[in-house]
Amino acid sequence: MLRASLALARRALSTTLRRPQFLAPLVIFPSLFLAINTGGLHRSTNLPGFPHVHGFLDFQLAAAMVQSLMIGGVGAGIATALEIEGGFFDRLVASPIPRVAIPLGRIMAGSVIAAMQVVYFLIIGLVFGAHIAAGVPGVLMVLLIGVVAGTGFCALGVMLALRARNASTVQGIFPLVFVALFISSAFFPRRLLSHPADWAAAYNPLSYVADGIRDPIISPITATTAIEGLAAALLIAALGIGLSVAALRGRLREA
């Protein structure tokens, strides 16, 4: 199963990297928002109750990463849906490989792309003056939480594609990325969010993922925040993989 998954992951990765129209949204929109949020609201760090940060860019980096990773999940879903529409998925089902390898291959490719996304935003941040307060261990923590969460978003995208079976429906999920982010502490500290966003943010796992990624950037690693961030990312990944495998089984039963 591992060999088949790896081969499919390699294929998914190379087709994604060959198509800039799939990669561009992962980078362009979050980078634009990062620039606008940072440039427009940099004075927000003066608000009473705002955590001590080197600059608003440091604070916003985690938001850009989570946003990019979620868009990556939508992208993985669209790619899977296009394979279903184009008939490639059916050919894979008919081939002598473990069927679980089909979603797993796409999800593994998503993990690699997630790592590239996190590294991209770390580089962007450092180039434009951000600091990683927790140093190299902090970078590794950001990478770990980012990749696990990115894997989860990718798995959720694959699950949606297997259920919807068409790319335009998966594309329609795109605005929900922003809804989920706006009701989390990704963009602003939880205690400074307006009501009811502050209430929703307390129950939104994205808040913990964003805080877990942000913590090593703005301060030395805090054990509680890191554990919560990693646990939330693992929860999303486990849920995503479980649901995508269940969706595959459901689809195969119907076929």
Add this chain to the structure above:
Amino acid sequence: MRQSIRVVRALTRRALNEILRVPGAAIPGVLAPTIFFIGLSGAFGRAASLPGFHADDFRTFIIPVSILQGAGFTGAATGVNLARDIEHGWFDRLLVCPAPRVTLLAGIVASAAIRALIPATFVLTVALCVGVHWPGIDGLIITFILAMGLATVMAFWSAIIALKFRTQQAAPLMQVANFILVLFTSAYAPLALLSGWLRHIAEVNPVTQVLEGARQGFVGSVTWHQTWQALLAIAGLQVVLGLFAVRSMRRYGV
């Protein structure tokens, strides 16, 4: 001239029919600015308490941004529809009809201006329901005129892209211009509170004048000084992009 007006009206009616026949296609243009309005207000609402912020409520400050964003999305969607018509061969059939190409372009752009009223009305209704200040009749009329103007600007831009690439896959290029033009302005905060690099961009971005013109009724009172600057900015953008769009239209398939 009368024939040209008839063609423009027919093309506009065709675009508006699409809203009735495929209502789902209009949903993203309405939904996206509404989500941004509610989301940004919830996330960054406290920013309005910063010293120098000349609005007592962030929702009131941000609502013109969402209206213009919705108008821009609508304009860009017109280009996506044009690209679809090119892909399906309908546009080629349109070109062989005895109507000047400028007239065809005018029909496409006019439909964008009218369609822009849908997201603008929806977002404004939501905003008023959650407590945004009433901008006054004069403020409202100016905001809607500017929204329609921006929709035509984005329609010109997206038509240029559609005629160049001839595929719907160029849609992100059409949409990203809307993001850049509308958000690299005093969208999130007054000019004085923006960081240096963004303030410089916002000062030279003509959409800043358009945004301030649309915002005036919400955060203060309508003045002729602010209004003519906004109208001049939108007219300038229409002329520049309109000329390029006409050029692209004339060169298409030649």
